Amino acid sequence: xxxxxxxxxxxxxxxxxxxxxxxxxxxxxxxxxxxxxxxxxxxxxxxxxxxxxxxxxxxxxxxxxxxxxxxxxxxxxxxxxxxxxxxxxxxxxxxxxxxxxxxxxxxxxxxxxxxxxxxxxxxxxxxxxxxxxxxxxxxxxxxxxxxxxxxxxxxxxxxxxxxxxxxxxxxxxxxxxxxxxxxxxxxxxxxxxxxxxxxxxxxxxxxxxxxxxxxxxxxxxxxxxxxxxxxxxxxxxxxxxxxxxxxxxxxxxxxxxxxxxxxxxxxxxxxxxxxxxxxxxxxxxxxxxxxxxxxxxxxxxxxxxxxxxxxxxxxxxxxxxxxxxxxxxxxxxxxxxxxxxxxxxxxxxxxxxxxxxxxxxxxxxxxxxxxxxxxxxxxxxxxxxxxxxxxxxxxxxxxxxxxxxxxxxxxxxxxxxxxxxxxxxxxxxxxxxxxxxxxxxxxxxxxxxxxxxxxxxxxxxxxxxxxxxxxxxxxxxxxxxxxxxxxxxxxxxxxxxxxxxxxxxxxxxxxxxxxxxxxxxxxxxxxxxxxxxxxxxxxxxxxxxxxxxxxxxxxxxxxxxxxxxxxxxxxxxxxxxxxxxxxxxxxxxxxxxxxxxxxxxxxxxxxxxxxxxxxxxxxxxxxxxxxxxxxxxxxxxxxxxxxxxxxxxxxxxxxxxxxxxxxxxxxxxxxxxxxxxxxxxxxxxxxxxxxxxxxxxxxxxxxxxxxxxxxxxxxxxxxxxxxxxxxxxxxxxxxxxxxxxxxxxxxxxxxxxxxxxxxxxxxxxxx
Numbered sequence: 001x002x003x004x005x006x007x008x009x010x011x012x013x014x015x016x017x018x019x020x021x022x023x024x025x026x027x028x029x030x031x032x033x034x035x036x037x038x039x040x041x042x043x044x045x046x047x048x049x050x051x052x053x054x055x056x057x058x059x060x061x062x063x064x065x066x067x068x069x070x071x072x073x074x075x076x077x078x079x080x081x082x083x084x085x086x087x088x089x090x091x092x093x094x095x096x097x098x099x100x101x102x103x104x105x106x107x108x109x110x111x112x113x114x115x116x117x118x119x120x121x122x123x124x125x126x127x128x129x130x131x132x133x134x135x136x137x138x139x140x141x142x143x144x145x146x147x148x149x150x151x152x153x154x155x156x157x158x159x160x161x162x163x164x165x166x167x168x169x170x171x172x173x174x175x176x177x178x179x180x181x182x183x184x185x186x187x188x189x190x191x192x193x194x195x196x197x198x199x200x201x202x203x204x205x206x207x208x209x210x211x212x213x214x215x216x217x218x219x220x221x222x223x224x225x226x227x228x229x230x231x232x233x234x235x236x237x238x239x240x241x242x243x244x245x246x247x248x249x250x251x252x253x254x255x256x257x258x259x260x261x262x263x264x265x266x267x268x269x270x271x272x273x274x275x276x277x278x279x280x281x282x283x284x285x286x287x288x289x290x291x292x293x294x295x296x297x298x299x300x301x302x303x304x305x306x307x308x309x310x311x312x313x314x315x316x317x318x319x320x321x322x323x324x325x326x327x328x329x330x331x332x333x334x335x336x337x338x339x340x341x342x343x344x345x346x347x348x349x350x351x352x353x354x355x356x357x358x359x360x361x362x363x364x365x366x367x368x369x370x371x372x373x374x375x376x377x378x379x380x381x382x383x384x385x386x387x388x389x390x391x392x393x394x395x396x397x398x399x400x401x402x403x404x405x406x407x408x409x410x411x412x413x414x415x416x417x418x419x420x421x422x423x424x425x426x427x428x429x430x431x432x433x434x435x436x437x438x439x440x441x442x443x444x445x446x447x448x449x450x451x452x453x454x455x456x457x458x459x460x461x462x463x464x465x466x467x468x469x470x471x472x473x474x475x476x477x478x479x480x481x482x483x484x485x486x487x488x489x490x491x492x493x494x495x496x497x498x499x500x501x502x503x504x505x506x507x508x509x510x511x512x513x514x515x516x517x518x519x520x521x522x523x524x525x526x527x528x529x530x531x532x533x534x535x536x537x538x539x540x541x542x543x544x545x546x547x548x549x550x551x552x553x554x555x556x557x558x559x560x561x562x563x564x565x566x567x568x569x570x571x572x573x574x575x576x577x578x579x580x581x582x583x584x585x586x587x588x589x590x591x592x593x594x595x596x597x598x599x600x601x602x603x604x605x606x607x608x609x610x611x612x613x614x615x616x617x618x619x620x621x622x623x624x625x626x627x628x629x630x631x632x633x634x635x636x637x638x639x640x641x642x643x644x645x646x647x648x649x650x651x652x653x654x655x656x657x658x659x660x661x662x663x664x665x666x667x668x669x670x671x672x673x674x675x676x677x678x679x680x681x682x683x684x685x686x687x688x689x690x691x692x693x694x695x696x697x698x699x700x701x702x703x704x705x706x707x708x709x710x711x712x713x714x715x716x717x718x719x720x721x722x723x724x725x726x727x728x729x730x731x732x733x734x735x736x737x738x739x740x741x742x743x744x745x746x747x748x749x750x751x752x753x754x755x756x757x758x759x760x761x762x763x764x765x766x767x
Contacts, residue, residue, distance in 0.1 A: 054112040059511065060104075061148030061471045063405040064091045068134075068141050070392055070399030073385030077137040079164035080386070082400065083209065083393045084117075084145065086128040091404035093470075093493060094124055095434050095521060098150040098514070106152055107132045110142040114153065116160035118184060120171050121210035129210055133161040137389065144405070150514055159186040165380035167233045170356070172213045172373045176204030181213065181225060181356075187233055191225035191356050198223070201357065205371055208245045208310040209394055212373035215357040216249075216256070223367055224257075224358025228264075234354050235261050235270040236347035238319035239381040242273055242284070243390065247310045248370040251280035256368040259377075260355040263348045270346040272359075273315055275368060280304055282326050284315040288343040300326035300336040310373070312391045318381035319343050330391030332384035404468075412465060416506030417453050418758040419446040421464075425741055425749030426497040430734050434521040435495040437750065438565060438742045439464075439503065441486040446752035451481040453755075454505050461510035464490045465502050472501060475515035475541060477528050478566035487566045489541075491518040495738070504758060516543040522729040524589055527706070529722050530567040533560030538569065538581055546583050546590075552711030553578035561720055564601035564664045565743050568722035571707040577610060577716040580708035585701055590618055591625045592644075592699025594673035595730040598628065599739070603664045604719035607633050613717040614709045615667070620700025623649065627709075628669060630717065635659055639669040639680060642698040652692045657682050664722075666740040671697060672730035684740040686733055 057063070066084060071077075086092050086102070098104045101122045107115040113135075120129040134141060146152075162169045162185040169184040170191060179198050183189040193201045200223020202214040215223055229235070244258055256275040263269065271286035281304055285297040298315065303326055305311035314327040322342035327335040356375060359366035374394070382390075392399045412418075421439060426432070441449060455461045459479045464472040470493075477487040492499060519526045519542040526541040527548055536550040538559070550557060556579025558570040571579065585591065598616055607613075613630040620642070628639045638656040642649045657680055659665045668681040676693025679686050706724060709715035723743070731739075741749040 055106075055108070055114055055153040057108065057112060057144075057146050058411070059149045060106070060146035060152070061473075062093055062096045062146070064145040065403045065405050066143050066145060067401045067403075068137060068399060069139055069401055070396045071137055071139045071141075071389055072392075073388055075383060075385040077386055077389060078135065080134050080137040080389060081131045081161050081393075082134050082137065084130045084132050084400065086130055086145070087126065089127075090402035092145070092147075093404075095493065096148045097124070098148055098517065099152070100124075102128060102130070102147075104147050104149050104152040105130065106146045106155060108144050108146065109135060110144070114156065115143060116156040116158070118158035118161045120173060131161050133163075150517070157186070159184060162186075165378045166376060167379050168354070168375075168377045170375040171210065172203070172207060172375065173210045174203040174213070175211075176202065178203050183227075187231075189227045189229070189233065189354070191227045191354070193223060193225055194362050197362065200367065201225070207371065207373035208247075209374050212245075212247075212371045213357065214371040216367040216369045220365065222358070222364065224360065224364070225356040226353050228351060229261070229354050230351040232347065232351065233379075234377055235345050235352060236289075237379045238344045239317060239379065240271075240286075240345055241314060241316045241376075241378040241380065241382040243312070243314040243374075243376045243378075243382075243387075245310050245312050245373040245394070246275070246305065246368070246370060247373075248275065248280060248305060248307050248368075250307065250369045251275070252277050252366070252369045254366045255283075255359075256280075256370075257355065257359045257366045258357065258368055258372065260359055262353045262355055262360065264350060264353060268346070268348070270348065270352065274366070275305075280307075282313045282315070282328065284317075284324070284326065286317060287346040288319075288341055289346055290343070295324065295340045296338070298324050298326050298336060298338065300328070302334070303328040303336055310395075312395070314382070314387050314390075316381050316387070317345070319345070323381075327384075327387050330388045330395070332388055335384075411507075412469060412504055413758070414507045415461070415463070415504035415510070415758050416455070417755055418502055418504045419449060419755040420500060420502055420753030422498075422500045422751045422753075423495060423749060424497055424751055425745060426495060426499070426738060427734070428497050430496065430738070432492075432495040432735055432738060434491055434493055435735070435738065436489045436491050436518050436742075437495065438746060439488040439490055439750070440746050441488065442480075443483050446755050448755035450755075454481070455508040456510065457481070459486060459488065459505075460512075461507050462488065462503060462505045463510055463513065465504065466493065467500050467502075473515070473517035474513050475518045477530055489518050491521070506758070516541060516545075519543070522727045524726045524728050525583070525724075527724040528566060529559070529563065529569045529724060531559045531569070533558070535559050544589070548581035548583055548706060551580050551582050552708075555579065556716060557581070557707065563720065563722035564603075564666075565723055568601070568603075568720045569707065570720045572605070572608075572613065572716035572718045577714035578708075578712065579716065580711045581706040582711070583704045585618070585704045588699055588701045590704050590726060591620050591701070592697060593671075593728050594696045595671060595728060596697060597668060597670045597727040597729065597731040597736075598626075598639075598725070599666070599668035599731075599736070600724045601664050601666055601722040601743070602637075602659065602717070602719060603722075604630065604635065604659060604661050604717075606661060606718055607631075607635055608716075608718045609633065610714040612715060614705065614707070614715045615717050615721065617705040617709045617715075619702025619704075620698050621702050623698075623700070625698050625700060625702070628667075629709075629715075630659070631656075635661055637667060637680075639678070641671065641678065641692070643692055643695045644698050645693070645695050649698050650692075650695075652678070652690065656680070657687050664744070666744065668731070668736050668739075670730050670736075673697075674730075681733070681736050683744075684737040
């Protein structure tokens with residue numbers, strides 16, 4: 001007897017460790033304890049394999065536990081593809097994904113081992129559909145979805161999901177107008193509609209999982225997909241399973257073909273599978289090697305798929321047992337079954353074409369009368385339990401159960417200190433999603449807070465969590481570790497008057513924060529203007545990193561002055577009035593918007609005396625896209641837009657309002673393309689709305705300037721600018737009012753609980 005130590009990971013969510021060694025599954029039930037431990041397993045006559053390295057999931061801000069109580073089979077299904085529905089209703093916070101198209105989504109088993117997955121359909125605003133390969137599916141299997149990491153662990157190939165005997169898998173999720181449907185297996189057997197009959201097939205129609213393809217779209221019934229099978233993947237097999245989701249609009253007048261394997265050199269077909277003429281029975285008609293006739297065809301006499309609904313149909317052939325079956329909608333107790341000659345599905349001397357949705361790929365009068373989705377061909381005879389689970393994972397809403405896991409991702413018990421934060425200044429009844437609040441820290445606030453208790457320089461160990469322990473994105477704008485005031489931005493997923501969050505600090509190993517994620521909800525650029533007095537750039541805090549560069553006479557701009565929040569930049573700082581910050585906008589991201597909000601804090605020292613004093617100026621080529629300026633010789637601020645009216649640039653003299661001198665004012669200009677309405681908001685109050693459309697704002701590339709009109713002319717803004725933001729959304733009145741309040745009225749908007757020890761008891765780690 002030989003022993004092998006296995007370094008395992010305990011699963012707090014399940015309260016157990018599961019070690020699968022070949023066909024041996026050892027379940028050790030223990031009290032929940034979030035640490036690593038050693039255990040020994042004995043095996044007779046062999047050294048046990050060392051498990052693969054488990055990824056570090058602590059960098060993923062969100063997790064959802066998924067179980068499968070709807071799996072009613074008695075078998076443990078190995079490497080089974082389950083359908084996971086990613087939606088807010090299932091506990092996913094869609095705003096917390098870091099990469100587009102779900103690129104940071106990963107899955108693991110209960111012990112943290114990485115699982116293969118394939119995204120079928122991604123909808124960032126609704127329900128997304130993802131296939132996940134579960135190594136061992138039972139009714140108590142647990143897997144975990146992880147997301148919220150801008151640098152996720154490398155994922156297995158999507159085709160790995162379909163490695164368990166699948167010869168071809170077509171999700172039929174091509175967009176409308178496309179003529180090819182991709183094969184999701186590693187075999188790469190994409191099916192294509194010949195150009196001549198492409199209008200006989202409609203891709204992109206509503207499916208049972210995402211989209212599907214509809215056939216029988218022409219009066220002559222032509223159109224079908226085809227792929228050459230030179231590798232003989234789809235025939236010459238001792239066992240096969242064909243499956244499809246179908247939605248028939250009518251029972252076919254002629255046979256409506258779903259699959260046909262066609263010999264390119266003769267009329268011989270190793271198999272044909274179709275909806276029977278006039279009554280729609282699901283029929284299979286394969287031939288065997290050495291047999292001149294087909295196997296007795298499988299009529300499924302009592303199985304007639306109802307019209308105008310999605311039906312799951314499976315045909316199974318087991319050549320070793322000589323058994324055949326047809327299963328409709330997962331009902332294996334009511335399936336058609338029978339005996340057949342034992343043997344192998346007929347091979348072809350050359351090669352054949354697999355036809356989907358018709359009798360021939362080049363067009364025929366036997367198109368399937370309706371839509372097909374989730375088509376699969378396997379080279380194994382799928383068990384009854386496998387077939388039932390394949391149906392249930394798509395159609396049974398109770399097959400999978402979802403539970404969001406309260407996850408710190410930072411091991412909150414390891415932080416020495418904490419304080420609470422609430423927001424009584426949010427008006428009752430107001431709810432703001434993914435709102436950035438300002439947290440102010442000093443030697444006197446919160447009570448008991450001391451910079452000396454922080455374990456990293458520059459606030460590097462300060463982290464925040466919501467009331468359920470979920471980590472929140474945060475950005476330190478300014479850190480003063482003496483007696484000064486520090487400014488930290490925190491993105492709160494749901495901000496109301498009853499929201500509470502907790503700040504933690506005092507752990508030297510606290511993981512790094514993703515500061516740009518604070519500004520990922522509609523923000524195109526966020527410039528805190530907190531550069532030092534000798535800096536020539538101002539950084540952008542959004543993921544786009546659109547930094548501003550100083551142009552022209554540097555003496556005309558003075559960064560590092562006191563701002564509305566931290567530091568600001570002063571313009572018109574020399575007699576020549578020159579100097580400006582700019583961004584090249586070569587991608588046109590700051591122009592041509594359907595909706596837009598531009599905002600800033602300003603402190604004027606007086607009226608511009610030479611020309612208008614520009615807060616913002618944005619070009620579209622050699623012309624103006626939009627401009628915000630203080631009028632010459634007045635304290636009036638104005639915003640002008642150029643909007644696209646039927647392809648013509650049209651000018652709107654925008655809203656104006658008087659602003660205070662020598663005081664910080666919060667200014668916002670908003671355009672709502674849904675109604676063409678523009679608004680100027682001064683210190684959180686909307687003023688003088690106008691209507692110009694609805695039209696989009698003028699597009700084009702050209703520099704964006706801050707604090708002047710360009711680098712050479714005397715159009716400098718007469719004063720200081722701070723906290724500049726540009727958004728691709730029309731921010732609501734409530735949003736803008738809260739944006740002002742979190743800075744100007746922070747003491748009333750935010751309440752800080754006293755800092756205290758974060759004692760969680762003694763934690764012992766052992767190996």
